[in-house]
Amino acid sequence: MKEFDFIRTLKKLSPLPWERTVGNDSAFFKLKHKRGLISKDILLEDQHFFSSIPADALAYKSLAVNISDIVSDGGTPRAFLIGLGASSNHFSILSALFESLYKYARQWNIPIIGGDTVYSDKLLLSITCLGDAPQNPWFRKNARLGDYLYITGTLGSSAWGLSKIPTLGHELSDPHIKRHLYPPLYLDFPSLFKNKIHAAIDISDGFYQDLTHLLEESNLSAVITPETLPLDPSLPPEAKNTALRGGEDYELLFASPLAPSSRRWPPNLQKIPIAPIGKIIN
Amino acid sequence: MKEFDFIRTLKKLSPLPWERTVGNDSAFFKLKHKRGLISKDILLEDQHFFSSIPADALAYKSLAVNISDIVSDGGTPRAFLIGLGASSNHFSILSALFESLYKYARQWNIPIIGGDTVYSDKLLLSITCLGDAPQNPWFRKNARLGDYLYITGTLGSSAWGLSKIPTLGHELSDPHIKRHLYPPLYLDFPSLFKNKIHAAIDISDGFYQDLTHLLEESNLSAVITPETLPLDPSLPPEAKNTALRGGEDYELLFASPLAPSSRRWPPNLQKIPIAPIGKIIN
Numbered sequence: 001m002k003e004f005d006f007i008r009t010l011k012k013l014s015p016l017p018w019e020r021t022v023g024n025d026s027a028f029f030k031l032k033h034k035r036g037l038i039s040k041d042i043l044l045e046d047q048h049f050f051s052s053i054p055a056d057a058l059a060y061k062s063l064a065v066n067i068s069d070i071v072s073d074g075g076t077p078r079a080f081l082i083g084l085g086a087s088s089n090h091f092s093i094l095s096a097l098f099e100s101l102y103k104y105a106r107q108w109n110i111p112i113i114g115g116d117t118v119y120s121d122k123l124l125l126s127i128t129c130l131g132d133a134p135q136n137p138w139f140r141k142n143a144r145l146g147d148y149l150y151i152t153g154t155l156g157s158s159a160w161g162l163s164k165i166p167t168l169g170h171e172l173s174d175p176h177i178k179r180h181l182y183p184p185l186y187l188d189f190p191s192l193f194k195n196k197i198h199a200a201i202d203i204s205d206g207f208y209q210d211l212t213h214l215l216e217e218s219n220l221s222a223v224i225t226p227e228t229l230p231l232d233p234s235l236p237p238e239a240k241n242t243a244l245r246g247g248e249d250y251e252l253l254f255a256s257p258l259a260p261s262s263r264r265w266p267p268n269l270q271k272i273p274i275a276p277i278g279k280i281i282n
Numbered sequence: 283m284k285e286f287d288f289i290r291t292l293k294k295l296s297p298l299p300w301e302r303t304v305g306n307d308s309a310f311f312k313l314k315h316k317r318g319l320i321s322k323d324i325l326l327e328d329q330h331f332f333s334s335i336p337a338d339a340l341a342y343k344s345l346a347v348n349i350s351d352i353v354s355d356g357g358t359p360r361a362f363l364i365g366l367g368a369s370s371n372h373f374s375i376l377s378a379l380f381e382s383l384y385k386y387a388r389q390w391n392i393p394i395i396g397g398d399t400v401y402s403d404k405l406l407l408s409i410t411c412l413g414d415a416p417q418n419p420w421f422r423k424n425a426r427l428g429d430y431l432y433i434t435g436t437l438g439s440s441a442w443g444l445s446k447i448p449t450l451g452h453e454l455s456d457p458h459i460k461r462h463l464y465p466p467l468y469l470d471f472p473s474l475f476k477n478k479i480h481a482a483i484d485i486s487d488g489f490y491q492d493l494t495h496l497l498e499e500s501n502l503s504a505v506i507t508p509e510t511l512p513l514d515p516s517l518p519p520e521a522k523n524t525a526l527r528g529g530e531d532y533e534l535l536f537a538s539p540l541a542p543s544s545r546r547w548p549p550n551l552q553k554i555p556i557a558p559i560g561k562i563i564n
Contacts, residue, residue, distance in 0.1 A: 024421040025351035025484060026321040026413070034316055039308040040363045042400045042408060069307035081322045083365075083408050118324045126324060126365050126408040131308070139306040202307060 027114030029079050035133035039069035045123040054170055055093045057181035058125070059100030064183050065204070066129035067110070068250045072202040074138040074190045075131035079113045080105060082127055085120025093123070108187060134190060138254065143199035143218035147255035147280040152272055153184055154232040155207055159246020160239040175234065183250035192266040193256070200254035207244040210253055215280075218255075224278035255280055309396030311361050317415035321351035327405040336452055337375045339463035340407070341382030346465050347486070348411035349392070350532050354484040356420035356472045357413035361395045362387060364409055367402025375405070390469060416472060420536065425481035425500035429537035429562040434554055435466055436514040437489055441528020442521040457516065465532035474548040475538070482536035489526040492535055497562075500537075506560035537562055 043062050045051055063080065070077045082101060086094055105112050110129070118124075136142075161180030164171075172178050199218060203210045207229070215222055231243050258264055260276040325344050327333055345362065352359045364383060368376055387394050392411070400406075418424075443462030446453075454460050481500060485492045489511070497504055513525050540546055542558040 024419060025354045026319040026357065028415060028419060029318050029320060031316045034313045036311050037308040038311060038363060038396060038412065040365055040396060040398050040410060042365045042367060042398050044367060044400055044402055047401050072307045075308065081320060083322055083324045085324060085326065114320060114322060116322050116324050118326055119329050120326055128322060128410050130320065133310060137306060137310060
């Protein structure tokens with residue numbers, strides 16, 4: 001068996017249609033309207049994840065970070081393409097990885113419609129996510145004067161979890177490590193906040209840097225009330241010092257014309273904690 | 283300077299909007315209708331190309347093979363996403379590579395709307411091409427009883443060219459090597475043959491194998507007239523023996539209800555040689 005054949009074998013075992021969905025060269029998709037959003041992330045062994053990462057966590061994270069890119073523009077994820085690079089060294093992780101990729105694709109109702117597989121010494125995932133674009137995408141540049149700034153969830157746990165992996169391994173009973181490996185997903189967010197958000201960004205580079213991205217693109221400034229920033233309360237003091245610079249929180253920072261006390265806030269937000277942190281100024 | 287910074291520097295030099303086109307997390311696109319086609323190919327140094335490949339040839343080929351996937355389903359390519367993995371060892375090729383990627387994107391009017399860059403020891407290109415889907419895509423499974431089979435261009439030169447690279451290098455004055463590095467592009471093909479083709483496939487795995495794909499998917503058979511197969515006449519006898527098994531010709535094999543003598547053949551085909559090679563039977 002050629003070193004490559006086992007990838008083909010795995011593809012044939014896939015429970016959902018893999019590459020060449022409809023027996024064609026490219027994958028076919030349909031959007032709700034003519035407008036779409038597309039995101040693409042490459043994850044490479046030893047660069048973006050440790051070789052010892054559990055297959056399930058790798059599958060979850062690689063899909064979730066792409067979903068997050070679509071959601072933070074107000075879009076609705078519709079389909080994945082999975083580019084895989086692997087060698088026979090990865091045989092032990094590959095079948096579990098595929099199983100989890102398909103598990104989450106099913107769970108979130110975002111089918112895997114295509115992709116490509118190649119031989120690669122380092123495990124490589126190149127994932128593309130296609131989504132429906134809303135009428136008014138929450139582009140970074142769209143924040144407006146007077147908008148309120150909000151953050152979902154808490155900050156800092158992911159970076160702290162990452163720093164613990166070299167000593168503790170991928171210990172999922174540790175809440176910070178788990179938080180790093182399983183970033184939050186806000187799949188319903190765009191439909192709940194439709195037309196209620198002007199600009200959004202997912203906090204993947206750290207709060208300071210991502211806030212800067214949003215403000216620079218919008219050509220505006222902000223006043224932030226530091227004590228309102230939702231740091232993870234379970235962080236030790238040494239982690240709190242760098243929590244706002246740490247990355248990979250994948251929480252949403254967004255600018256909305258709705259005041260915190262507005263009656264127009266969407267109902268059914270119980271599961272999504274949202275903290276007001278400041279305002280957009282000139 | 284971190285080893286990664288130079289990639290960011292290059293991105294800023296790009297003549298066309300690169301990643302985050304409209305200042306957002308995902309890239310925004312519009313289709314003609316709600317139906318789209320999407321293809322994805324990963325090209326990895328030492329696996330899919332020699333390290334010494336000229337930057338221009340790498341740019342051309344990596345884009346062309348994705349376009350070919352869209353075109354062979356009858357679609358019209360609309361946008362690229364470029365995933366790049368590189369290290370400082372690739373510095374010498376990177377700026378020329380970017381220049382050529384943008385040159386071809388401009389020339390073919392297929393903008394680069396997004397992507398991702400990562401650090402990678404091996405040069406890595408993960409390209410995604412988005413296209414408009416036609417009303418009736420030329421899926422492999424759609425061949426019909428009585429269809430005529432045709433092939434564009436000639437076969438065998440690419441595989442023969444590839445076999446010469448280890449001794450001659452990327453010698454572009456050699457027509458077979460050039461043919462391997464610059465596969466043909468049939469951008470106008472879908473509009474010329476709109477509704478005149480049932481099924482098509484680009485010959486990337488070799489004629490025998492790709493014909494088998496098409497017939498198996500369509501659940502039909504074919505009679506082929508061997509002497510009509512358009513082998514490249516400039517091939518030496520030893521290359522002719524394996525020309526129909528060689529790959530990467532990127533010519534189109536298609537099934538059409540139009541007879542070779544039909545008056546309904548599209549005009550303006552002067553530039554695209556097309557050979558009738560047989561018929562679809564039961």
